[in-house]
Amino acid sequence: MRIHLTSVFVDDQDKALRFYTDVLGFVKKTEVPIGEDRWLTVVSPEEPEGTELLLEPSGHPAVKPYREALVNDGIPVTAFAVDDVRAEYERLRGHGVRFTQEPLEMGPVTTAVFDDTCGNLIQIMHQA
Amino acid sequence: MADDIFKALADPTRRTILDELAERPGQTLFEICARLSMKHELAMSRQAVSQHLAVLEAAGLVESRREGRYKFHDLNTAPLRHIAERWTRPDEGETTP
Numbered sequence: 331m332r333i334h335l336t337s338v339f340v341d342d343q344d345k346a347l348r349f350y351t352d353v354l355g356f357v358k359k360t361e362v363p364i365g366e367d368r369w370l371t372v373v374s375p376e377e378p379e380g381t382e383l384l385l386e387p388s389g390h391p392a393v394k395p396y397r398e399a400l401v402n403d404g405i406p407v408t409a410f411a412v413d414d415v416r417a418e419y420e421r422l423r424g425h426g427v428r429f430t431q432e433p434l435e436m437g438p439v440t441t442a443v444f445d446d447t448c449g450n451l452i453q454i455m456h457q458a
Numbered sequence: 459m460a461d462d463i464f465k466a467l468a469d470p471t472r473r474t475i476l477d478e479l480a481e482r483p484g485q486t487l488f489e490i491c492a493r494l495s496m497k498h499e500l501a502m503s504r505q506a507v508s509q510h511l512a513v514l515e516a517a518g519l520v521e522s523r524r525e526g527r528y529k530f531h532d533l534n535t536a537p538l539r540h541i542a543e544r545w546t547r548p549d550e551g552e553t554t555p
Contacts, residue, residue, distance in 0.1 A: 401527045401528060402527065402529050403486060403488055403504070403529065404487055404528065404529070405486075405487075405504075406488070430489075430528050431485070434489065434492065436497055443488065445527075
């Protein structure tokens with residue numbers, strides 16, 4: 331068994347697609363209209379056949395309180411691997427991305443947490 | 459107030475939280491939990507850390523502030539001065555080494 335797809339809830343799919351491609355650097359994989367929304371996924375350019383990330387509309391009433399509570403306590407919804415957290419931190423800050431946790435080295439793992447501007451906190455990490 | 463401070467400081471986990479906030483101000487609950495587990499191998503639930511923070515806040519040693527959707531915690535050392543001054547003799551008052 332492998333992880334084929336995972337998802338994040340986003341306030342606005344167009345805005346989310348721009349952030350996840352233009353700022354983070356993912357590429358669009360699928361876009362299929364479903365009613366008012368779209369089945370919209372992105373992948374890493376480093377792994378085009380790898381795990382897809384679904385940018386899922388956040389309209390369900392349970393989503394808002396769930397996400398507000400997580401963001402309030404600084405809890406990321408998911409984590410992405412990068413080669414160098416500090417370099418990525420500087421790069422994303424150059425794009426105006428807001429971090430709620432600066433790069434933190436804890437033994438072999440380095441992490442940082444940023445706001446994806448679509449309602450979520452995302453962790454980036456690398457292992458030495 | 460002094461009782462709250464002594465109670466808050468009596469617990470080693472809470473002293474560790476203060477150490478970490480002294481090292482870097484403005485931490486979310488998530489970052490505090492990460493530091494406790496990864497740096498100090500203190501495995502506890504977020505709820506437990508929340509409760510420790512509540513005790514520290516009640517004693518005035520930790521202050522939380524909201525910035526938009528986020529909540530950050532800072533160390534406040536002001537209450538410790540009352541303790542430091544409590545048993546200081548008048549003639550030692552303002553002298554510093």
